[in-house]
Amino acid sequence: MSAPTLWILLPILVGSFTLLLLRERTVAVIGGGTSLVLAGIALIVPIDEALRIGPLSLKIASTASILGRSFILPPTDAPLLVIIFGMCALWFFGAEAAGVALRLIPLGLIITALLVASIAVQPFLYAALLIELAVMTAVPLLLPSNQKPGRGVIRFLVYQTLAMPFLLFAGWLLAGVEASPGDLALTVQSTSMLGLGFVFLLAIFPLYTWIPQLMEESSPYAVGFLLWLLPTIASIFGMSFLDRYAWLRTSPGVLAGLRGIGLLMLISGGLWAAFQRKLERLMAYTAIAETGFILLALSLTTAGSLDLFFLLIIPRGLGLAVWALALSVLKKENGALEFSSAQGLARAYPLASAALVLAALSTAGFPLLAGFPPRLALWQGLAGESIGTAIWFLVGILGLLTGAVRMMAVLVMQKEETNWALKESWIQRGMLSIGIIGLFLLGIFPQIMRPFLESLPLMFQHLGR
Amino acid sequence: MLILISILLLFVTALALLVLRITRPEFRFAWLAALSGTVLAWLTVLLWQTQLPSSITLPAWQPASLFAASPGLSADGLAWPYAFALATLAAAILLTSSVREDFPNPLVWAVEISVCGIGLMAVTAANPLTLALVWAALDLLELVVMLRASKDSGTSERAVIAFSTRAAGIILLLLANAIGAAAGKPVDFSSAPPQAGLLLLAAAGLRLGVLPLHLPYRSESSLRRGLETMLRLTAAASSLILLARIPTASLESPVTPLLLILSAVAAVYGGWMWMRAPDELTGLPYWMIGLASLATASALFGNPTGTASWGIALILSGGALFVSSLQQTWLNRALWIGAWALSSLPLSLTAAGWQNNTSGWGFFLPLFLTAQAFIMAGFVRHAMRPSTRAPLSTQPVWAKMVYPAGIGLLLLIQFILGFAGWDGAFAIGAIPAAIAASLLTLGLLWAAPRFPFLNPVRAHWIQPTVTSRLDQFYQNLWVFYRWLGRLTQSISNVLEGDGGIMWTLLFLIFFVLLITQRKP
Numbered sequence: 001m002s003a004p005t006l007w008i009l010l011p012i013l014v015g016s017f018t019l020l021l022l023r024e025r026t027v028a029v030i031g032g033g034t035s036l037v038l039a040g041i042a043l044i045v046p047i048d049e050a051l052r053i054g055p056l057s058l059k060i061a062s063t064a065s066i067l068g069r070s071f072i073l074p075p076t077d078a079p080l081l082v083i084i085f086g087m088c089a090l091w092f093f094g095a096e097a098a099g100v101a102l103r104l105i106p107l108g109l110i111i112t113a114l115l116v117a118s119i120a121v122q123p124f125l126y127a128a129l130l131i132e133l134a135v136m137t138a139v140p141l142l143l144p145s146n147q148k149p150g151r152g153v154i155r156f157l158v159y160q161t162l163a164m165p166f167l168l169f170a171g172w173l174l175a176g177v178e179a180s181p182g183d184l185a186l187t188v189q190s191t192s193m194l195g196l197g198f199v200f201l202l203a204i205f206p207l208y209t210w211i212p213q214l215m216e217e218s219s220p221y222a223v224g225f226l227l228w229l230l231p232t233i234a235s236i237f238g239m240s241f242l243d244r245y246a247w248l249r250t251s252p253g254v255l256a257g258l259r260g261i262g263l264l265m266l267i268s269g270g271l272w273a274a275f276q277r278k279l280e281r282l283m284a285y286t287a288i289a290e291t292g293f294i295l296l297a298l299s300l301t302t303a304g305s306l307d308l309f310f311l312l313i314i315p316r317g318l319g320l321a322v323w324a325l326a327l328s329v330l331k332k333e334n335g336a337l338e339f340s341s342a343q344g345l346a347r348a349y350p351l352a353s354a355a356l357v358l359a360a361l362s363t364a365g366f367p368l369l370a371g372f373p374p375r376l377a378l379w380q381g382l383a384g385e386s387i388g389t390a391i392w393f394l395v396g397i398l399g400l401l402t403g404a405v406r407m408m409a410v411l412v413m414q415k416e417e418t419n420w421a422l423k424e425s426w427i428q429r430g431m432l433s434i435g436i437i438g439l440f441l442l443g444i445f446p447q448i449m450r451p452f453l454e455s456l457p458l459m460f461q462h463l464g465r
Numbered sequence: 466m467l468i469l470i471s472i473l474l475l476f477v478t479a480l481a482l483l484v485l486r487i488t489r490p491e492f493r494f495a496w497l498a499a500l501s502g503t504v505l506a507w508l509t510v511l512l513w514q515t516q517l518p519s520s521i522t523l524p525a526w527q528p529a530s531l532f533a534a535s536p537g538l539s540a541d542g543l544a545w546p547y548a549f550a551l552a553t554l555a556a557a558i559l560l561t562s563s564v565r566e567d568f569p570n571p572l573v574w575a576v577e578i579s580v581c582g583i584g585l586m587a588v589t590a591a592n593p594l595t596l597a598l599v600w601a602a603l604d605l606l607e608l609v610v611m612l613r614a615s616k617d618s619g620t621s622e623r624a625v626i627a628f629s630t631r632a633a634g635i636i637l638l639l640l641a642n643a644i645g646a647a648a649g650k651p652v653d654f655s656s657a658p659p660q661a662g663l664l665l666l667a668a669a670g671l672r673l674g675v676l677p678l679h680l681p682y683r684s685e686s687s688l689r690r691g692l693e694t695m696l697r698l699t700a701a702a703s704s705l706i707l708l709a710r711i712p713t714a715s716l717e718s719p720v721t722p723l724l725l726i727l728s729a730v731a732a733v734y735g736g737w738m739w740m741r742a743p744d745e746l747t748g749l750p751y752w753m754i755g756l757a758s759l760a761t762a763s764a765l766f767g768n769p770t771g772t773a774s775w776g777i778a779l780i781l782s783g784g785a786l787f788v789s790s791l792q793q794t795w796l797n798r799a800l801w802i803g804a805w806a807l808s809s810l811p812l813s814l815t816a817a818g819w820q821n822n823t824s825g826w827g828f829f830l831p832l833f834l835t836a837q838a839f840i841m842a843g844f845v846r847h848a849m850r851p852s853t854r855a856p857l858s859t860q861p862v863w864a865k866m867v868y869p870a871g872i873g874l875l876l877l878i879q880f881i882l883g884f885a886g887w888d889g890a891f892a893i894g895a896i897p898a899a900i901a902a903s904l905l906t907l908g909l910l911w912a913a914p915r916f917p918f919l920n921p922v923r924a925h926w927i928q929p930t931v932t933s934r935l936d937q938f939y940q941n942l943w944v945f946y947r948w949l950g951r952l953t954q955s956i957s958n959v960l961e962g963d964g965g966i967m968w969t970l971l972f973l974i975f976f977v978l979l980i981t982q983r984k985p
Contacts, residue, residue, distance in 0.1 A: 151961070155965075195976070196973065196977065199973075199976065206960050206969060206972055207969055209957075209960045209961045209965055212957070212961070213961055271949075271953060272957065275954065303530065304528070304530040304531050307528050307530060307531055308531055311528075344618075346612075366601060366632065366635075367597045367600070367601035368598055368601040368605070369601075373526060373532070376532075376594075376639065376642075377532060379642075379643050380533065380642065381531075381646075382643075383643040383644065383647040384647060384649070387647040390643045390644075390647060394636070394643075397636070401629075401632060401636070405625060405628070405632070408625055409621075409622060409625040412615075412621040412624070413618040413622055414617075414621070415618065417616055417617060420613070444598070445524065446527070446532075447525065447527035450527040453528075454527075
């Protein structure tokens with residue numbers, strides 16, 4: 001048994017199998033259970049080491065060759081696998097409550113496997129192709145068979161696809177830079193190509209217009225899943241470039257660029273969130289701001305920047321999951337999600353509304369909630385390097401907070417006097433409650449993430465050292 | 466350890482009340498259970514005295530390289546009187562609840578006790594991080610309570626506005642923290658850079674629970690006297706403790722005189738409005754503005770003990786007045802102890818209020834003394850207005866015993882705190898200032914029946930015919946907000962419309978140009 005077989009091939013096989021099933025609950029249990037088991041194995045069973053259980057000896061090899069390419073998942077990748085599949089389990093168990101289990105779980109498993117493969121593949125440039133495959137697999141996830149593709153889906157596909165040639169071309173140029181490091185023109189060209197590739201891949205301003213459009217066109221839960229997984233893996237892919245090329249990670253220009261783009265994402269996402277009049281679009285702009293936080297964390301010159309990057313991942317995943325689930329519940333029950341039609345929904349759907357507001361506050365870094373500890377550390381880190389950046393950071397946070405407060409006001413301001421009710425189904429109540437508890441737990445005790453995060457920086461040989 | 470025991474006792478009691486309410490709605494001894502838990506907690510707070518100063522380090526936030534501080538609690542000579550005052554207030558509210566119309570109401574008691582527990586955490590917060598966390602907990606709890614109580618969209622809106630105002634206070638606290646980090650010195654309660662000190666002051670001001678002035682509670686006075694009193698006074702205590710904690714050196718700034726002027730104006734305004742309020746519950750926000758301004762002034766003059774003395778008076782004297790809902794001659798007379806506690810006379814609770822160690826005091830003192838006199842005169846006026854209250858004699862025998870005990874407890878504690886138990890006890894204070902304020906108060910009490918302008922303002926539900934400047938300011942702000950909203954909407958439409966791709970290409974060209982202009 002090899003690690004790539006277990007964490008790449010197996011999810012693809014299970015995902016393909018669940019495509020044949022018709023019951024939401026069965027699919028949710030199989031998909032969520034598989035993800036949970038895979039996360040558990042990554043947590044317990046060491047890679048490349050024999051594990052003795054009585055007379056039995058179990059060893060998971062780190063390398064496998066698939067279609068002539070090497071896929072390597074070394075022991076240092078195990079914590080990342082725990083997080084990815086653990087979060088997937090959360091998303092998949094919640095998919096039934098959101099009413100999208102039949103589409104999300106099969107395709108979600110395949111997309112996850114492809115993105116894990118993008119981390120494992122050697123030569124690492126093939127990652128761009130695997131990410132592109134994952135993007136193409138995402139199209140049927142976003143688009144039910146009876147629905148015509150909207151502008152958001154098309155732009156998503158176009159922009160993500162455009163990233164691939166730039167990245168491949170950058171990889172080719174970077175090989176040249178390695179050979180002749182003094183060639184300034186080549187260095188500039190390769191940096192430009194790499195930058196353009198990631199501008200498309202991470203949906204940097206203003207290439208993120210597909211995100212709000214997609215949120216309106218497709219299931220919020222399915223889009224939320226992609227908005228969590230794609231930027232996370234794309235960022236790790238980007239970090240592998242920084243780790244590999246010393247001139248890139250030590251370049252003040254690159255770090256300044258990361259910081260500038262991070263701020264642009266945070267401020268534009270925050271500002272636009274403050275003025276949205278639709279609940280789905282608000283979530284879209286918040287997700288955009290989340291990417292800004294990731295880029296800002298990477299731009300820090302301190303040794304803790306990598307710790308900070310990984311500290312952002314779990315709260316981000318949980319926050320988006322809770323937000324997307326709550327939004328799906330409200331959309332399913334209420335239909336339209338414009339502010340005008342969402343007025344007073346908190347009286348009928350208090351748990352979904354509370355989850356929505358808490359997830360939004362968490363993203364804005366409100367204390368007690370999951371997003372607070374990483375944002376606090378990030379803000380302090382930025383302030384330590386530049387007070388101006390810290391002030392702009394505040395502007396972005398204020399935008400997000402304004403969006404959250406506006407949403408709260410809309411949800412609680414009923415048009416006429418109505419009594420409180422609890423109209424969510426039992427499964428929705430259960431999943432939303434788990435999510436809300438999780439938001440508070442991570443906000444009060446961020447150290448509980450430590451066992452999963454402490455060895456993650458070892459994934460990179462040079463970065464953060 | 467005692468800190469934790471007190472807090473846990475309160476939360477366990479609140480949880481037990483909730484569980485009882487769900488599992489055994491007919492349980493008859495809920496009040497007794499609530500009172501027992503609260504009194505036990507009160508006793509344990511009293512026992513803190515044996516271990517002062519003491520602190521508890523909660524599990525540290527990890528990784529340590531990212532978090533300069535971790536949550537912790539500590540009790541000292543300033544935190545203890547606040548904690549004791551809050552525990553006393555909670556016990557008094559439960560004791561006096563026996564005569565309210567909604568008795569028994571275990572759900573409300575559970576909330577009141579939880580608020581007290583959070584309040585104890587706030588006043589014992591060892592660093593700004595802990596304070597931010599506790600403030601957030603208090604805000605969320607208050608938001609839920611207010612939304613549950615609101616009946617129409619207007620009151621819900623005000624609840625959200627109150628929440629956002631306080632959230633802004635938290636942001637200011639965190640900004641102070643960031644500024645400390647920028648100066649290479651994380652902000653804590655022993656040191657802070659000057660800019661951070663002023664931000665902490667602003668954070669405390671925003672969080673006093675004063676804005677918006679009329680919070681959305683139901684009109685039933687039972688809720689207003691119990692829950693609202695607990696929530697608003699706890700919110701005030703959780704902010705005022707920060708004023709007492711701000712390092713004096715960090716408040717030395719060129720804008721300090723300006724802040725003193727603002728405090729003086731706010732104190733006079735609050736005191737004046739409090740004195741002329743139609744009743745004590747309507748005047749509650751002004752009571753808080755007035756006394757909080759005096760506390761702020763003490764902080765600006767580098768007198769943390771004075772700050773704490775005004776803060777504790779706000780809770781104990783105010784608490785005694787706000788929970789009094791029945792008429793009884795001796796109790797009305799006993800409320801004069803509250804006026805004495807506010808007088809800053811030697812050995813009173815606020816005796817340390819006018820002690821200062823900074824120059825420039827004389828210029829501002831008359832304004833603050835005037836405000837103090839307004840507050841005291843208002844206190845006496847509201848305490849001596851028994852005609853609007855039902856008599857105690859109509860209550861059941863046990864309630865006749867329990868209700869005065871609640872009021873008496875609050876009065877007794879403010880009397881005792883004047884003599885012993887904390888840093889500001891047994892103080893002689895500034896005798897001339899105290900005498901001046903007291904004489905002015907007597908003068909105001911003499912003049913009130915004789916001059917109409919000193920009498921209560923018309924009820925606040927009468928809409929003013931002229932739009933105030935503040936309303937105009939809010940309207941202008943709203944217009945700007947909508948303009949900004951339209952601008953972002955237009956940009957979104959352009960980028961998401963048919964021409965969006967062209968704009969994107971243009972952006973890409975700029976992006977490439979930007980990169981190629983600089984060396985990597």
